[in-house]
Amino acid sequence: MTNPAIAAHALRKSYGDKTVLDGIDITVPEGTIFSLLGPNGAGKTTAVKILSTLISPDGGQARVAGHDLTTDPQAVRATIGVTGQFSAVDGLITGEENMLLMADLHHLPKAEGHRVTTELLERFDLVEAAKKPASTYSGGMKRRLDIAMTLVGDPRIIFLDEPTTGLDPRSRHTMWQIIRELVATGTTVFLTTQYLEEADELADRIAVLNNGKIAAEGTAEELKRLIPGGHVRLRFTDPIAYRSAALALTDITHDDETLSLQIPSDGTQNNLRFILDRLDTAGIEADELTVHTPDLDDVFFALTDGTGTPNQPKEAVR
Structure with a gap:
């Protein structure tokens, strides 16, 4: 893989005798969504804080946007944006004023700051609320404003730390669409979430973090x-x-009432072809065929026990 947006190797972080990250490796290609899953306390936010230069690792190396995290943190900061778990929106001022304040922090010329603010308020459907105090915004509106503020500096890489926590389903789906649109324009998104459906819906690759280690990684x-x-x-x-099908196939479960057979499968094309070939050879045609695979809920609980207790996966996909 050439020039990944994020490349981290053997990252470690401890607080006292508590090891939060125990030598994790992370590689995120440019223009993709990488999701870090894990139970509370697994180290997701710590990973984000390290990669966004907010805290230093105890060990390991990392490059973000091609810049070394330790020796060139300013260059890293110039290419990233961070939306944390807790909103950075100031509720005492208006949405527009929040945006203009962020433009000032990025040292944008006044005219440029007003132009970017106008464009982002339109993009995030916040024009009507722009002159109102941010304290009057709904949770979804505050989160949209939060991300809009993150985009003022036109970052190539965005860290979103549980961006939809506490949002209603409609606001969550709106946020998903915003994230997809960001990636469509070439932005790289590093997403932490506890919503398994969210990772399933958005992420190109997912890593499951448990007890400071990557328990598994893959699509x-x-x-x-x-x-x-x-x-x-x-x-x-x-x-x-x-x-006839029951005789032609092995390791099956019968349901005589519904005339259904269930055959264990790993969901791969080769496995499905094997089953169909057996039926074709016997001259049998099923009226209905459905493939059932475990969902990410099953993955999460199998790898973390749902409580942070590691179980043994069959094999981590790398």
């Missing part, structure tokens, strides 16, 4: 295949075809 589909329980379900309307 959503690769992670789902780590967990047992996947199967193919065949349903028949002809009892003779149902019985």
Whole structure:
């Protein structure tokens, strides 16, 4: 992989005798969404703080946008934006004033600051509320303003630390669309979340962080295949075809009432082809075929026990 947006190796961080990050590796290609999953206290926010130069690691190396995190932190800061768990919006001033304040912090000329503010308020559908105190905004509006403020400096890489926590489903879906649009323009997004559906919906790659270590990493589909329980379900309307299929296939579960067979499967194309070839050889055609795979909830609980207690996955996808 050439010139990844983020490349970290063996990152470590401890607070007293508590090891928060225990030598983790992270690689994020440019223009993609990388999601870090994990239970509370797993170290997600610590990873974000290190990679965004807010705190220093105890060990390891990292490059962000090609710049060394330790020797050139100013260059890193010039290329990134950070939206933390807690809103940076000042509720005592208006949305527009929040934006202009951020423009001043980025040392933008006054005219440029007003232009960027106007464009971002329009982009995030905040024009009508721009002159109102931010304290009057809904949770979703505050989060949109928060991200708009992050974009004032036109960052190439954005860290979003649990950006949709506390939002209602409609606001969460709006935020997802905003994140997709950012990536469509070439921005790289490093996303931490506790919402498994969110990672499944957005991320190109997902890493599961547990007890300071990466328990597994891969695409959503690769992670789902780590967990047992996947199967193919065949349903028949002809009892003779149902019985013939039961004889042609092995390791199956019968459901005589619905004329259905369930065959363990890892969800891969090769496995599905094997099942279909067996049916074709026997001259049998199912009326309905569905493939069932574990979801990210299953992955999360299998890898973390849902409480931060590590279980043993079959094999981490790298």
